[in-house]
Amino acid sequence: MAADPGGSRGAKGAGRPPLPLPAVRRIHSVKAPLILGAGPAGSMAAIHLARAGTAPVLVDRDPRVGDALCGGFLSWRTAERLRAVGLDPVRLGTHTVSELALYGGSRVATAGLPQAGYGVSRRALDGALRDLAVEAGAQLAIERIRAVAPRIVEGENGTWHPEAVFLASGKHDVRGAGRPRVADDPALGLRVRLPPAPALHALLRGRIELHLFRGGYAGIVLQEDGSANVCLAVRKSLLARFGGNPQRLLDSLADEYPPFAERMAHAPPGLPVDTVGAVPYGYIARATTPGVYRLGDQAAVIPSMAGEGMGIAVASGALAARAWLGKQGAPEYQRAFAGQVRRPVRAAQAIWALSETPAGAALMARATRIAPALARGVMALTRL
Numbered sequence: 001m002a003a004d005p006g007g008s009r010g011a012k013g014a015g016r017p018p019l020p021l022p023a024v025r026r027i028h029s030v031k032a033p034l035i036l037g038a039g040p041a042g043s044m045a046a047i048h049l050a051r052a053g054t055a056p057v058l059v060d061r062d063p064r065v066g067d068a069l070c071g072g073f074l075s076w077r078t079a080e081r082l083r084a085v086g087l088d089p090v091r092l093g094t095h096t097v098s099e100l101a102l103y104g105g106s107r108v109a110t111a112g113l114p115q116a117g118y119g120v121s122r123r124a125l126d127g128a129l130r131d132l133a134v135e136a137g138a139q140l141a142i143e144r145i146r147a148v149a150p151r152i153v154e155g156e157n158g159t160w161h162p163e164a165v166f167l168a169s170g171k172h173d174v175r176g177a178g179r180p181r182v183a184d185d186p187a188l189g190l191r192v193r194l195p196p197a198p199a200l201h202a203l204l205r206g207r208i209e210l211h212l213f214r215g216g217y218a219g220i221v222l223q224e225d226g227s228a229n230v231c232l233a234v235r236k237s238l239l240a241r242f243g244g245n246p247q248r249l250l251d252s253l254a255d256e257y258p259p260f261a262e263r264m265a266h267a268p269p270g271l272p273v274d275t276v277g278a279v280p281y282g283y284i285a286r287a288t289t290p291g292v293y294r295l296g297d298q299a300a301v302i303p304s305m306a307g308e309g310m311g312i313a314v315a316s317g318a319l320a321a322r323a324w325l326g327k328q329g330a331p332e333y334q335r336a337f338a339g340q341v342r343r344p345v346r347a348a349q350a351i352w353a354l355s356e357t358p359a360g361a362a363l364m365a366r367a368t369r370i371a372p373a374l375a376r377g378v379m380a381l382t383r384l
C-alpha cells in the first residue's frame with residue numbers, strides 16, 4: 001500500500017490544521033526513506049532526497065510549525081548550506097549579525113564574526129524548509145512516532161515499513177533508538193522573547209550577545225520581527241537553587257549582572273518562559289543500527305553557545321541523503337559523520353566548560369578584547 005493518504009499531505013506544510021485521526025490502524029510500505037522529524041535536519045534530508053527523484057515521507061507530530069526555543073542564531077556556515085538548496089536566510093527577513101559581544105564578569109569585549117550570521121525565528125526557518133521539502137516532492141505526514149527499528153516505524157495510528165529510517169527527532173528520543181543518559185548535572189534550555197522596542201534594537205543591532213555567568217550563559221539576538229530571542233543554557237543544579245522556577249532564576253541573574261538586567265528590563269510582566277529538558281551536550285553517535293541514519297541532534301549535540309547546532313542539523317541532512325542515494329550503509333555514514341563533528345563538538349565543550357566559571361568567563365572576555373582575531377579563530381574551530 002502507498003503512504004497514507006489520510007495522514008499525509010502533498011501541499012505546503014506550514015500553518016495547516018491537523019487532520020482527523022484515522023479510525024483503523026494502517027500499514028504503509030514506503031519505497032524510500034522515512035524521515036522522522038521535520039525540523040531542519042529532517043527537512044534538509046527530504047529536500048535532497050526528493051530532488052534526487054525519490055519520494056521520501058517526512059513525518060512530524062506537529063501539523064503546525066512551532067517556534068522552537070533553540071536555534072535563533074544561524075552561523076555563516078549554516079547560511080551557506082541553506083543557500084546551497086536555494087534558501088537565502090536574508091529572504092526570511094533575518095536580522096544580520098556581524099559582531100559577537102561577550103559579557104564575562106564586569107568585562108565586555110567585541111569581535112567581528114568571520115562572516116555575517118543571522119537572527120531568525122525557528123517558525124520562519126523551519127516553515128521555509130518544510131515548504132521547500134514539500135515543493136520538491138516529499139510527502140508530509142502528521143503523526144507521533146512511538147518506536148523505531150530497522151525498516152519498522154511504529155506511529156500512533158499506523159505502522160510504516162520504509163526502505164530506511166532517517167532519525168531526525170532532535171531533542172526527543174524515540175523508543176528503540178534513544179541516546180545514552182546524560183551527565184548528572186545536564187544543561188537545560190530557557191527562552192523568553194522580548195517584544196520589539198527601539199531602545200532594545202539600538203542595544204542589539206548587528207550583534208549576537210553572549211552573557212556568561214556561573215553555571216550557564218544567555219545568548220541574545222534580534223529576529224526578523226524585531227523581537228529579541230533571549231535563550232539560556234543553564235545547569236540543572238542552578239535552576240534547582242531557585243526551586244526550579246525559571247522566573248526567579250532570571251530575576252536573580254538580572255540582579256547580579258547589570259548588562260543582562262538592561263536587556264531584561266524590556267520584558268513585560270508575566271512574559272512566558274519556555275523550557276527544554278536535559279540536553280546531552282557532547283553526544284556523538286559513532287555507531288548505528290543498519291538502516292537507521294541518525295541526523296541533527298540525534299547524530300551529535302554541540303554545546304549551544306557555539307551556535308552551530310543548526311549547521312550540524314542541515315549538514316547531516318544533506319550527507320545522510322547523499323549516503324543513502326549512493327548506497328552507503330547507515331553505520332558507514334554515521335562513522336564518517338562522527339569523524340567530521342568531533343573537532344567542533346570537542347572545541348565547543350572546552351569553551352562551554354571554561355565559560356561556566358567566573359574566572360574562565362573573565363578570561364574569555366579579556367582575551368577577546370586583547371586579541372579579537374583569537375576569538376574569530378575559536379569561532380572558526382567550532383564550525384563544521
Ligand SMILES: Cc1cc2nc3c(=O)[nH]c(=O)nc-3n(C[C@H](O)[C@H](O)[C@H](O)COP(=O)(O)OP(=O)(O)OC[C@H]3O[C@@H](n4cnc5c(N)ncnc54)[C@H](O)[C@@H]3O)c2cc1C
Binds near residue numbers: 037075168174297298
Ligand atoms: C538552549 C539552546 C540554544 C540553542 N541555540 C542555537 C543557536 O542559536 N544556533 C544554532 O545553530 N543552534 C542552536 N541550538 C541547537 C539547535 O537548536 C539544534 O541543534 C537543532 O534544533 C537540531 O535540529 P534537529 O532538526 O535535529 O531537531 P529539532 O529542531 O529538535 O526538530 C525535531 C523535529 O522532530 C519532531 N519530532 C520529535 N519527536 C517526534 C516524534 N516522536 N514523532 C514525530 N515527530 C517528532 C519535532 O516536532 C521537530 O519538528 C540550541 C540548543 C539549545 C539547547
